[in-house]
Amino acid sequence: MNNSLLEVKNLNTLYGRSHILHDLSFCLDKGKSMSLMGRNGMGKTTTLKSILGIVSPRSGHVYFDGEDITKLPTWKRMRRDIAYVPEGRGMFHNLTVKEHLQMAARPSSNGDKSWDFDRVMATFPRLQERLSNLGTELSGGEQQMLAIGRALATNPRLMILDEATEGLAPLIREDIWNVIATIRESGISTLVVDKNIRALRKLCDHHVVVVKGKVHFSGSSEELAQNLQEVETALSV
Amino acid sequence: MIFEKRTERIFLATFFVIALCIPLFLESNSFFVGKATTVLILAIFVMSLDFLVGRVGLVTLGHALFYGLGGYLFVILTPEYEAVNFWIYAIYIMCVSAFVALVVGVVVLRTSGIYFIMITLAISQMAYYFFFDSLHFGGGDGLFIFIKPDTSIFGLSFLNLDNPTHFYYLALLGVLITLLTIKIVLRSRFGRIVEASRLNPARTEALGYNIFSFKLISYVIGSTLAAYAGLLFALQYGYVNPQFMTWEMSGTALVMSILGGIGTIYGAILGTITYEGLQYFFEHMSENWMLFMGGSIILMVLLLRKGLTGYLEKLLEK
Amino acid sequence: MANKIILETESLSKHWGGIKALNDISLQFHDKQLHGVVGPNGAGKSTLLNMLCGALKPSSGCIFHNGEQIEGMKPWNFVRRGIGRSFQKTNIYADITCLENCAIATQRRFTGSFNLFASRHSNKMVTEAAEKALLQVGLSNRISSIAAEISYGEQRQLELAMVLATDPCILLLDEPMAGMGHEESLRIIELLNELKKSYSIVLVEHDMDAIFELSDQLTVLDNGTHLITGTVDEVRNEPRVKEAYLGKEEEETA
Amino acid sequence: AAGDPIKIGLMLPFSGIYAQLGEAGRDGLKLALKEKASELHGSPIEFVELDTEAKPSRAPELASSLLNQHEADFVIGPVHSGVAMGMIKMLRGKDTIMIIPNAGSAAATGPLCSPNIFRTSFSSWQPSYPMGKIALEKGYKKVYAISWNYGMGQESLDAFEESFTAGGGEIVKKVLLPFPSTNFQPNVSDIADQNPDAVFTFFAGGGAIKFVKDFDAMGLRGKIPLMGSGFLTEGTLTAQGDAAEGVMTGLHYAEQLDIPKNHEFREAFNTEYGHYPDIYAVQGYDAGQAITNTVNLLKGDISDKQAVISTMEGLTIDSPRGAFTFSKAHNPIQNIYLREVKDGVNVVQSIAAEALEDPARGCKL
Amino acid sequence: MSAELFFVQLVNGVQYGLLLFLIASGLTLIFGVMGILNLAHGSMYMVGAYLVWYFAAVTGSFTAAAALSAVIALGLGILIERLLIQRLYNRNHLDQVLLTIGMIFVFNALQSILWGNDPHGVSVPDALSGSIPFTDNSSYPIYRIFAALICIGIAAALYFVVSKTRLGMLIRAGESNREMVEALGVNIKNLYTIVFAIGVMLAAISGIIAAPMRSIVPGMGESVLITCFVVVVIGGMGSIKGAFVGALLVGVISTFAAVLIPSMSNMIIYIFMILVLLVKPQGLFSK
Ligand SMILES: Nc1ncnc2c1ncn2[C@@H]1O[C@H](COP(=O)(O)OP(=O)(O)OP(=O)(O)O)[C@@H](O)[C@H]1O
Ligand SMILES: Nc1ncnc2c1ncn2[C@@H]1O[C@H](COP(=O)(O)OP(=O)(O)OP(=O)(O)O)[C@@H](O)[C@H]1O
């Protein structure tokens, strides 16, 4: 039985003439968690966007739960229970916090709706007092919480987070890591892009480091520990 | 170099060479010279609009207010039945228009975006109704200008405005002056801040500029140029009508400038010629010219991403 | 502190409807010092900076610059007094070159912004000042790149260069290192260390390493209220700060 | 010389609000030229048709095209008074003969009159002036007058007022609404409140339909008589339906006018175009007749423009509206009929004024 | 002005305002909420009026004609969005101006080719043709009351859908960030097609409802277009409530102006808009 949830094979993506991703491949197993690391501008966001179909790769394939989703439009891919927390948070300037959560809410494809409004609120109590504020009126960190909450409201099987802790206070960053851990424990797979190698080492089972659009390192946490030196150089930590 | 793009230089060189020669071929047909003059005058108007919309970021649907005003001011300011000097009155009228633009600008620039579009539209419609309803200015039927002004400078007279060819060259001169004025302003240090306030107004304010005054000055410049175009148009046929001020007039000019490639300035000339050319062609081809006109506009939007000049640049720029 | 007070707030408050973003904040910022401001998300840090630079009007309270009350002034007057700020969300002119970005920022210092005729390139002083600002942040190899095409980290550097180009005496920096990689952060830390010798800097940042290393004074805000102001060590050892802000991640590193 | 082609330029609206008027005028004109082809002494006719869109701003340019580019002998147009001004500016005093087939603006045959400008329609004064007398005859003492605030509207109300007040009537309220607003309901309510003896109005086209419908919808029909310049019920009766019953108007024509020429013309027009003509077609037809008659009298030689003008001035045109001649100012001297709408038809009640001549104030011809 | 006349005019004003809202309702949706600058909106109003006139003559029944016309308009909306508007979402607003002005030309030409240039009228359906006594010598037509009720109904439904339902949130979110909405698993393409088509249908429905009260003439579309924009802008972009209040204000003000200062009554709504924008540069109900 195939145990992979998300598989990326030989992805090549270009912006105009500049070739960003070169034959990128990796695989994420069901219920597992994976990190994607790399320095600024190495193509992490581009990888995520290629997986989601927001940019279309020149060649290569994306498989989700065994199905080739490379040719599907973005919204159909998301309907396979993928959720996305974008870089820059993607707030809607004309929707209130409450509406952000209501508009996104939907049960997963197998009818699971355990992440309802109340559970999101319990996870991010800070949002409770801001329910009738517009999304763009929130502070940076509050926006980040809302973006994650909004993604959770879709009851996903795979959460993709792009720099989810950027601009968060240490305590809240901690909270977010905990939330991601809980999410993972509840059976949701996660693909996390971040620069904080320390936190990711604890959180994720598998790690991928991209350098200039190529996979530089790929391996489990133990393997990462063994190659820490080399990876840190690649990340210039 | 004021003209930065290769395409721009090639186009303008070609345009001015052809434009200079046109009367030589058409001398016998005063209608075509007249038509070409009208197109040039419109091009001045459209350039001034293109400057405001594309470069200053002020999308206005009330620009025709100043176009009409140029003509009406001539009627209002000149003594009846007396030949006045064109240059003196042109400057006089532009000063008055500039003052009107300043007052209007102070009011309309308090808003932005779609609200700015609507408030400019409202003001020009009000001016339209004012002239339409006032019998003193001829009401809806408009007014005649009976006397063409003389154009001597220090007693020397090169141009006779009753001669269509001479008037044509006056309009062509207007195109050149407008083009240079706008280009010089855009290249200046003032133009740098104007550009900045279009690209990112909040940031420009945070850098210590009062962008209101930059916009206001630009608005006055654009409006004054439009008034000059309106003055020329009124003089060409000796006729003013409130209809020159309607939002349809502004809308048509906007269409021409988008068609040419918004914000390119020289594109305004190309857009005007193309639009007028198409309309002339379709009108003589079929009673249902609107169908063809609309169809070609739709096709052009779909096919050309950045207007006609965008397409030209693709061809000519390496 | 020996240095003179250059900027001061007195019971500064900002309310949005029922939300008290900032409540009764009195702070003093000294010349040639770096004053760190930290606090949980939504504590009101950006709101504070927004009021210090004139972008927001306080609901109540006063701001003094060199002893003069300034909170009612127009935003551009703040800049003219030498109060410059950077933005939390990158806020640059995306479609033009880095040099032009800085030239816009610096031109105001030289006369002629209302000169309609002289070419924008005719004043060498403007170009030089802009180049200097880019050099300061380490972007001198990017002078003629279009701002949208440089990497995110570099855009953050450009953001900073633009503030420097206005030649301020007070720098208000809102998370200049957010989204920057490690290497770039180190460069900025180095730069700020250099800058604080000649400017007064207010720095909002969640990167604790940077804050602890740089701050002469450190203020902690929580939920719109002033928690504590003091030296780095004073603040670090304050239990309330640990509870409200730092959490255990900090303990681990410490 | 005879046999040379005669060039006729048309400057009429073929699109926009006045398009129907333009088309009707053109059809009438072409019918006349076709019927009277034999009178042209072998000269072929060439048409140049330009769409004015009823936009004054383009008028001078189009007129210049007909004058200078196409060198037309006759220019027929326009419908819209504003356009007329632009045309007159170009054509005044030129060799080309301009025949106005509709626009009623007083200035065209008033201060701006010119030897080469003729009108085969009416001046706005003509249909309204006799209505003042009619109102008095019917015993109306207090009249509410309402129209659009533009040349035609003002001139119509003024003409009515001129004869009405001279005979002792009183205009209780005179309302000039901005053109082309059609939100009439408040004014109809105001009329109900004022309760005058009658209402006099000038509206045309879509505005006429809307006004008559509002008047009826608010329950005023049958209570307060509605009178107007004839355009209130011209070409609009089907759209107005029952609402127009009983409306009294004055005009220089009526479709049911019982004279042989009219029957003849209507049948001929219907055979040609498959529908019956309206007033605008009549006016175009008479413009065509003015041309053919002149050419005929000159035996096909229209090179001497002075002769053309003096010939045309002397014509008596056998119009479907009844024969008419031109006044000194080149305006038709014609009968004005009083009509009343009965069963969806303008029925002629009487001749409101016989051989009425426009005063042509300000014309120095 | 007597109290009675004041009341009469108030009723007239409200009724006119409601009709204005109906005409503007599609525009609020397409322009205010979705953010698409559709200058051809007036043409859709014209199309609705012409269609109902045409089908009323063919079928002999106003109701059948109205239903048929509304359905055709919906189809037309889908077609226009799919063929034209859709290609412009990631372009400058000004390109939308250009495209929709092109559409105005085409629709005007088609109207002239298909239906000619004569003015037309549609008679009020028999069931609604009566009127109720109003003042001493005037009465109020039932059809106009009926039309007013429909306007209120549509206003309420629109308000509810846009501000309270998930669909409404999706539409608004789409105006803010299309990519993000799609990344939440919503087929934004279809959603926008449908919403645009509904906007077109609303414009057509207002043409249908207005047809028996107004005249059907060439160019009728352009004359209402600007008034609609004024209504939407006075209310504040994106606010249904604003458009509703704006329409009522414009209706009442121009009604009273038509009687009290007739010569100014066209200008008055512009003056009013300018005043509103000077006090609230983002319209009455902007956030
Ligand atoms: N829309 C675009 N057009 C052209 N180039 C782009 C575009 N978006 C990104 N790039 C380029 O593609 C490269 C990879 O960008 P990407 O956003 O994937 O990096 P990243 O790894 O997410 O970096 P960061 O950590 O800064 O977010 C960069 O060099 C960037 O300049
Ligand atoms: N325009 C606004 N309208 C209403 N509330 C606002 C507005 N702007 C900010 N707020 C509220 O004010 C509070 C303070 O916001 P601020 O942006 O100052 O926080 P911050 O300390 O900068 O947080 P972060 O570290 O997350 O950027 C937040 O709770 C936010 O929701």
Ligand SMILES: [Mg+2]
């Ligand atoms: Mg990224």
Ligand SMILES: [Mg+2]
């Ligand atoms: Mg902040």
